[in-house]
Amino acid sequence: MNSRLNQPVFWRFLTVWVGLIGLTLIALVGGLRQEAKGQVEPTKPLPKVYFGSQACASAGCHEKGQVANPPLLCRGDEYDRFKAHDRHGNAYKALIGELGLSMLKRLKLGEPQKAKACLACHSVNIEKEAIQHETFQIAEGVGCVVCHGAHEKWVGAHSLVLSRASFRVLSRDKKENEFGMTDLWDPAKRTALCASCHIGNHADGKFVTHEMYAAGHPILPGFEVATFSEQMPRHWQLMREKVPGVQKIQGYLGHEWEESQLLLVGSAVALRESMRLLAKQAEYASLKGEMLDWALLDCFSCHHDLQLPSWRQEQVRLGKPGRVPPKNWPMTLAEVAGEWVQIKDAVGPLKRDLFEATLSRPFGDTLKVTQAASRLATWADRVAMDLASKPLNTTTGPKLGEHLLKLGLSQPVDFDSARQAGWALTLYRNEERALIGVKRPQWDSLLMETNNRLALQLPFGRATNPSERNKEILAKQYAFEPLAFLRWMQNAPNAWKD
Amino acid sequence: MVRLIVLLLVLAGMVGLLIGRASPAPFLVQTTEIPQPPNANGSLVGAASCSASGCHNANGASGSKGSEYSTWIGADPHAQAFAVLGTPRSQKMLANYLGSDPSLADPQKEPLCLSCHVHPDPEIKKKTYPDRFSVVDGVGCEACHGGAAQWVTNHYQASWKELTVNQKAKLGFADTKDLATRASTCIRCHVGEKGMDVNHDLLAAGHPRLRFELNAYQANYSSRHWRIMDEKARQPNYEWTSWVLGQLATTGASVDLLAHRANQKEAPWPELSEYNCASCHHRIGGAFGQTVSAGRLRFGTWNEISNNPHSFPPSWLGGMVGGEARGVGEALLKVMEKEPQNRDKIRPLALDLSQKWTNLLEKTKTSQTLFPFPEAGQIRGWIMKVERAYQNATSFPSWDGDTQSYLMLRAYTQTVKDRGGKIPPEWDKAVSDLGDELGEAFPKGKESIWTSPEKYDAPRVRKKFKAIQGALP
Numbered sequence: 001m002n003s004r005l006n007q008p009v010f011w012r013f014l015t016v017w018v019g020l021i022g023l024t025l026i027a028l029v030g031g032l033r034q035e036a037k038g039q040v041e042p043t044k045p046l047p048k049v050y051f052g053s054q055a056c057a058s059a060g061c062h063e064k065g066q067v068a069n070p071p072l073l074c075r076g077d078e079y080d081r082f083k084a085h086d087r088h089g090n091a092y093k094a095l096i097g098e099l100g101l102s103m104l105k106r107l108k109l110g111e112p113q114k115a116k117a118c119l120a121c122h123s124v125n126i127e128k129e130a131i132q133h134e135t136f137q138i139a140e141g142v143g144c145v146v147c148h149g150a151h152e153k154w155v156g157a158h159s160l161v162l163s164r165a166s167f168r169v170l171s172r173d174k175k176e177n178e179f180g181m182t183d184l185w186d187p188a189k190r191t192a193l194c195a196s197c198h199i200g201n202h203a204d205g206k207f208v209t210h211e212m213y214a215a216g217h218p219i220l221p222g223f224e225v226a227t228f229s230e231q232m233p234r235h236w237q238l239m240r241e242k243v244p245g246v247q248k249i250q251g252y253l254g255h256e257w258e259e260s261q262l263l264l265v266g267s268a269v270a271l272r273e274s275m276r277l278l279a280k281q282a283e284y285a286s287l288k289g290e291m292l293d294w295a296l297l298d299c300f301s302c303h304h305d306l307q308l309p310s311w312r313q314e315q316v317r318l319g320k321p322g323r324v325p326p327k328n329w330p331m332t333l334a335e336v337a338g339e340w341v342q343i344k345d346a347v348g349p350l351k352r353d354l355f356e357a358t359l360s361r362p363f364g365d366t367l368k369v370t371q372a373a374s375r376l377a378t379w380a381d382r383v384a385m386d387l388a389s390k391p392l393n394t395t396t397g398p399k400l401g402e403h404l405l406k407l408g409l410s411q412p413v414d415f416d417s418a419r420q421a422g423w424a425l426t427l428y429r430n431e432e433r434a435l436i437g438v439k440r441p442q443w444d445s446l447l448m449e450t451n452n453r454l455a456l457q458l459p460f461g462r463a464t465n466p467s468e469r470n471k472e473i474l475a476k477q478y479a480f481e482p483l484a485f486l487r488w489m490q491n492a493p494n495a496w497k498d
Numbered sequence: 499m500v501r502l503i504v505l506l507l508v509l510a511g512m513v514g515l516l517i518g519r520a521s522p523a524p525f526l527v528q529t530t531e532i533p534q535p536p537n538a539n540g541s542l543v544g545a546a547s548c549s550a551s552g553c554h555n556a557n558g559a560s561g562s563k564g565s566e567y568s569t570w571i572g573a574d575p576h577a578q579a580f581a582v583l584g585t586p587r588s589q590k591m592l593a594n595y596l597g598s599d600p601s602l603a604d605p606q607k608e609p610l611c612l613s614c615h616v617h618p619d620p621e622i623k624k625k626t627y628p629d630r631f632s633v634v635d636g637v638g639c640e641a642c643h644g645g646a647a648q649w650v651t652n653h654y655q656a657s658w659k660e661l662t663v664n665q666k667a668k669l670g671f672a673d674t675k676d677l678a679t680r681a682s683t684c685i686r687c688h689v690g691e692k693g694m695d696v697n698h699d700l701l702a703a704g705h706p707r708l709r710f711e712l713n714a715y716q717a718n719y720s721s722r723h724w725r726i727m728d729e730k731a732r733q734p735n736y737e738w739t740s741w742v743l744g745q746l747a748t749t750g751a752s753v754d755l756l757a758h759r760a761n762q763k764e765a766p767w768p769e770l771s772e773y774n775c776a777s778c779h780h781r782i783g784g785a786f787g788q789t790v791s792a793g794r795l796r797f798g799t800w801n802e803i804s805n806n807p808h809s810f811p812p813s814w815l816g817g818m819v820g821g822e823a824r825g826v827g828e829a830l831l832k833v834m835e836k837e838p839q840n841r842d843k844i845r846p847l848a849l850d851l852s853q854k855w856t857n858l859l860e861k862t863k864t865s866q867t868l869f870p871f872p873e874a875g876q877i878r879g880w881i882m883k884v885e886r887a888y889q890n891a892t893s894f895p896s897w898d899g900d901t902q903s904y905l906m907l908r909a910y911t912q913t914v915k916d917r918g919g920k921i922p923p924e925w926d927k928a929v930s931d932l933g934d935e936l937g938e939a940f941p942k943g944k945e946s947i948w949t950s951p952e953k954y955d956a957p958r959v960r961k962k963f964k965a966i967q968g969a970l971p
Contacts, residue, residue, distance in 0.1 A: 106792075214793025219782060291768075291839045294793075302778035306707075306950035307941075309587075313594060313704040321594045322702025322770065362698070362768050363839070474783050 046180040049152040050124055052135030053079065053089075053143040061159055062144075073168055073246050074236065081235035082144070085461050088232070091122040091141030099216050099467070106215040113138050120206045121197040124150075147193060151180025169249055185239075185250065187265035188384050191225040195273040198223040199330075202280035210294035218470050219299060221458070222329035222416040225266035226259050227423040231458045240434075257397035259431045263424055264340060264392070264400075267333030268384035274330035275377035279370050286366035294363070297324040298414065300477065311481045315412055318352070319359030326358050326369075329416035333424055334380055336406055341386040343379075350376050398436060401428055405496055408489045412482030415454070421489070422447075422454040442495040453485070541647030541670065542617065544630035545570075545638035548646075553654070554639075566723035570639070573721035579615040579636035580606065587704065594703035606633070613694045614687040617641045642683050644672040677733070677740050678863055681712050681747035688715075689751040689801055692758045698770035706947045707775070709800045711902065712744025713737055713909045730916055735871050737916065741909035746862060750855040752801035757852035760845040768838040774799050776896050779950055796894045797834035800902070823854045871917075877910055878970045885963040888956065895956040900963075901936050907966065908933070925969040932962040 057063040057079035064077035082089060094100050095112040109115040119125050123138050124146055133152075145155070157167040157179055167175070176183040184190045198220065200207040208217055238259065239252040247254070278296050285292050294302075301324045304312070318325070335347050354376055357368035392400060407421035426447055432438055451457070455476045459469035549555045549567045556564035560573060571577050582588060583605035592603040592611065605611040616633045617640065631640075640646050648669040652658055658666075663673045674680045688710035690696050696708050716722065717737075730736045759769045770778075777796040830847040833840060884903050887893040907929050914921055935958060939951030 211793050289839070299782065303782045304779060305781065305952045306775065306779050306948070307944065308704060308706070308948035310704075312702075313590060320597060320699050320702075320766070321704075322698045362766055362770055471783060474781075478781065 046151045046153055048127060048130035048150045049133055049155070050126060050130060050136045050150045051133040051143075051145050051152075051155060052137050053082070053140050054137075055133060055135040055155065056144045057083075058135075073249065078235040079144075081233065083462075086232050086235065087459065087462060087464075087466070088142035088146075089140065090462050092139045093141065095119075095122050103212070103215045103217060107212065116205060117212075120204060125205070142197075147182060147184060149176070149180045149182040154179035154181035172250070186388075187225070187262040188269050188388055190229075190262070191266040191269035192273060194225055194228065195223060195270055198228065199270060199273050200277045201273070202277055207277065207281070207293075208295055213295055213299075218466065219474075221473070222327075222420055223270055224263070224333070224420055224423040224427075225270065226263040226427050227456075228458070229262070230259075230427070231460065233460075253393075255394040257392035257400070257431055257435065260397060260400055260428050261387075261392045263333070263427055264337045265384055265387045267337045267420075267424075268380045268387060271330040271334035272377050272380035272384060274327065275373040275380060278326065279373035279377060282364070282366045282369040282373060286370060290366075291363045292358075292366055292369060294324070296326060297358070297363070298327050300414065301325060304478075311483050315482060318355045323359040323362055324364075325355055326364075327416065328414055329420050331376075332407065332413065332417040332420040334383060336404060336424075337387060338379070338383045339406070340400065340403055341383060341390065343383050343386060345379060345382075347376070347379055350379055398432070398438075401432060402496070404428055405492055408485070409492065412486045414482060415477045415480040418480070418482075418485050419454045419456060422450045422456050425492075426451065426456060440496065440498070442498040443492075446491060446495040450488075453480075453488070541645045542619070542631040542640050543646045543650050544632055545635040545640070546630055546632070547650050548639050560721065561723055561725050567639070569721060569723040574723065575721070576637035576641075577635065580612075580633050581636065583608075583611055583615050591700075591704040595700055610693070610695075610700075614690075618686050618691075618694060619645070637687075642672065642674055644670040646670065675732070677712075677736075677743045678747065678859075681740070681743045682751075682859075684712060684715070685710065685747050685751040689748055690755050691751065692755075692762075695755065695759070695765075696771070697759070697766065699766060701771060707771075707800075709898075709947070710744075710748060711741070711905050712747070713741040714905050715744075716740060734917060735913050737909045738871055738913040741906060743862070746859060748801050750852075750859050753848065753852045753855045757845075757848040760841055760848045767841050768795070770795070772799065772834065773797055773838075774894065774896050774898060775950060776898075776954075777894070781952070794835055795838050796896075797831050798899075800898045823851060823858060826851045826854060871913065872910070874970060877907070878967065881907075881963055881967050881970070885960060885967060888960045895959070897936065897939055897951040897954040900932075900954075900959050903963075904929070904932050904936055922969065925966070928962070928966040928969040932959070932966060935959055935962050 062074065062076060062078040062080075064080045092112075095104070095115070095118050100112065100118075104110065104112060104115060104118070107117075109117060112118065116125050119138070121142075123141050124143075126132060130150070131152075145151075154167075154175060157163045158175075158181065167179070170179075172183045172185055175181040182189065182193065184193070195201070196204050196206050200220075208220055213219065239247060239250060239256065240258065242250070242252070281293055281296055284290075313321075331347070331351055335351070338347050350372065354369070354372040357372045358364040360368070390396075404424055407424060408418055413421075429440070429443065429447060453476065455473040459466040545567065549571075551557070554564060554567035556562075557568045558565035560569045562569075586600075588605045588611075589600050589603055592598075592605045592608055593600040596603055605615075612633065614637075616636060617638075644667075646653075649658075649666070649671045653671065663676070666673065672679060672683060674683060687694060688708055690708065696705055701707055716726070726736070733739055756769075756772055759765050759772070760767070773795040774797075777794065826847055830844065830851055833843050833847065837843060881903070884900075888895055911921055911926065911929055936951070936954075937946075939954040940946045940949055941952060
């Protein structure tokens with residue numbers, strides 16, 4: 001009879017609930033009191049509490065079947081989607097797999113659950129003062145709160161019957177600043193957060209070094225936030241997919257081109273984050289008299305077979321041959337995004353400075369790289385802010401396509417940069433089709449072929465063995481020839497118009 | 499009157515100058531045993547000076563006596579060395595190297611190119627060509643045999659034979675019959691030196707890499723204008739000796755070049771061509787022989803100066819290599835790999851090692867018996883060391899190192915045969931198998947000099963070494 005009570009799961013749910021209620025009551029008393037007074041104290045860092053994903057699933061909120069009535073803002077099956085497909089949940093497993101363990105051994109990093117350099121991205125590095133909620137499990141990898149905010153205040157407020165209605169209608173800003181719920185709807189914030197792992201972040205201790213690559217870490221592909229969000233696959237609805245009531249609460253006006261907007265802002269933020277990382281690492285190297293960590297440079301400038309004739313001798317190059325340039329991909333989209341908002345300072349000279357600093361001697365002049373990268377980061381930050389202040393709408397959105405055609409058309413680019421172009425053009429086209437239904441049969445088939453050439457599909461699903469897909473991607477990478485791709489892309493304008 | 503006297507004095511002076519110029523160069527020089535570098539006076543008379551049909555242009559069989567010029571002009575790639583600079587590929591290469599427009603790059607006028615593609619003499623670079631000398635000849639007779647202005651008219655006379663080697667050298671004549679001298683001549687271009695440096699910038703611009711081994715080069719030099727049987731008649735251990743002397747000269751030249759590179763502030767640093775190509779130029783994810791470079795630059799390339807047991811010339815090549823040079827070499831290896839950027843730390847070590855090698859090579863000039871023909875057991879010991887090194891996590895198996903070992907085995911095997919010794923057929927086969935395996939590392943149909951041995955497979959090569967070990971007499 002009492003079978004339900006005997007299930008450990010039941011007791012876990014109960015504990016979670018009791019815990020959440022307790023925490024929330026404390027939070028609400030404080031939070032809502034402040035609301036009543038109508039004043040906001042200067043933001044203090046909220047205490048961190050790491051919940052496990054079970055806290056979100058088993059609370060009967062984000063797991064299908066446990067939700068009687070879909071809550072307002074979300075669709076209620078986020079955890080199912082996450083669990084079924086999202087590779088973020090495999091992040092820790094990667095450390096204890098064959099490759100992960102052999103890497104730990106080679107890098108002398110010890111036990112996986114203590115390897116900070118790995119955990120920073122593959123799970124969570126719990127800070128000293130942070131609390132581990134009893135649902136927390138390191139093995140869950142990159143779980144919900146890693147992105148949504150590891151704070152009990154919002155976790156409680158958004159879930160409890162007593163408070164959730166009033167919490168829902170709060171602005172995104174308030175939810176973030178007062179309750180600690182990360183505003184992932186803000187393209188710049190989302191990109192910066194994703195980029196902290198997908199590109200790296202010096203302050204957070206997130207950086208895939210060349211030593212890690214040499215020990216076997218797969219190459220971090222170029223990052224494009226809108227495409228990567230889509231291919232997670234996304235466990236949330238786009239604003240345009242939500243019900244009108246939710247759109248209203250979230251301040252959706254109904255004419256935004258939200259994914260293309262994310263693409264544009266994201267590209268500038270990705271450049272900013274890449275350059276900040278590069279500048280920090282170059283500064284560090286310069287102080288220590290070391291070389292720039294090679295992980296910051298273009299992998300395939302060194303890691304290629306030697307052969308003649310080769311397109312490498314045919315291409316126009318900056319500086320001496322045989323020197324290693326920085327990664328080019330972060331500049332590809334950002335440059336086009338900068339032109340879109342007609343930012344006054346051209347990126348050209350800044351980019352040239354960076355290349356010169358990197359190519360002036362083998363592995364770069366670290367001091368000059370620091371300066372050049374910092375300047376590019378400042379430029380990118382300005383572009384991001386400018387783009388954010390002018391969201392794409394029904395007038396500007398349809399015009400962006402033609403502007404994006406510039407991608408990969410002016411000069412031969414490397415594989416990763418070409419992929420940026422491929423992702424951007426595909427993403428834009430999908431949104432264009434969804435919003436205004438323009439027919440472009442030629443263009444669509446060209447995009448399909450581009451997809452094939454550039455392996456635009458990322459490893460998908462938790463069951464996929466990423467190394468197989470990575471092998472396919474690498475094979476395309478090695479077959480890639482910039483000049484041939486440039487010639488191919490020159491078909492683009494005609495295909496677009498037909 | 500005063501004017502007349504002045505005029506007479508000037509005239510007398512001019513006559514004196516003319517007589518001075520016309521007087522023959524002193525033929526007999528004072529005997530001195532200090533070795534003189536050939537080409538010291540750099541007076542070139544051009545390959546055409548050797549081309550009289552009665553001299554070296556008999557147009558006989560390739561490599562036969564009296565047909566040296568005919569052989570060279572007809573088939574020797576050295577004769578094409580200048581012409582090749584005129585091709586679009588060369589033009590593109592130089593444009594890449596200089597970062598200039600291809601239409602502005604002229605390799606046929608570029609001192610860096612001319613110093614190897616025509617003549618290493620700096621005078622040539624300054625374009626002060628004597629009348630009969632022409633750059634169009636490419637690498638002509640005098641590039642190796644020495645500027646001939648002072649011996650071209652005498653070297654066929656009976657009195658020439660009475661001169662000592664050093665007396666001839668003083669006149670500019672290089673004793674290329676001597677294998678050590680020959681090696682030191684070839685390496686100037688085939689390894690490089692100051693002003694003749696095929697560094698990583700130039701390689702990346704498209705220049706083929708330099709991969710010189712004296713004995714194999716001579717064996718494969720089908721258009722050579724001399725006969726190996728004559729050499730073997732002079733030198734019973736010809737192949738082995740040329741392998742040993744080639745290794746020593748090559749290593750010495752590499753050390754000198756490294757010291758020069760480290761010492762030149764304006765030269766790029768780190769100089770990547772000092773490192774094994776495969777430490778970077780391998781495919782991500784395994785190919786290029788599953789080489790494990792551990793994410794580091796691995797010091798020591800074809801011209802080995804490291805103590806990598808995979809490729810360093812065996813230490814039994816005289817105790818000298820294992821002695822004073824080895825310690826510095828090991829220290830250098832450490833810094834080169836751990837702190838490639840640290841030029842200040844590398845420079846003194848490289849200069850020290852360079853000095854030690856200079857001394858070493860001096861010694862070999864006076865006593866080639868320092869390197870006796872090895873016993874089979876010594877070869878076996880070396881092969882075991884190479885084979886075992888594969889198990890060592892810190893060693894870096896590479897096509898370069900293994901091919902050097904293979905070439906040693908070839909030189910040894912051939913010399914045993916030349917000496918009338920017996921080679922068991924299984925040993926012969928095992929050595930050829932190793933050669934085939936190394937040859938197959940290249941993509942089919944591609945010239946190896948331009949490409950990387952991307953299919954090099956260390957575990958498979960290791961098996962071949964094991965087989966050789968088993969087949970050793």
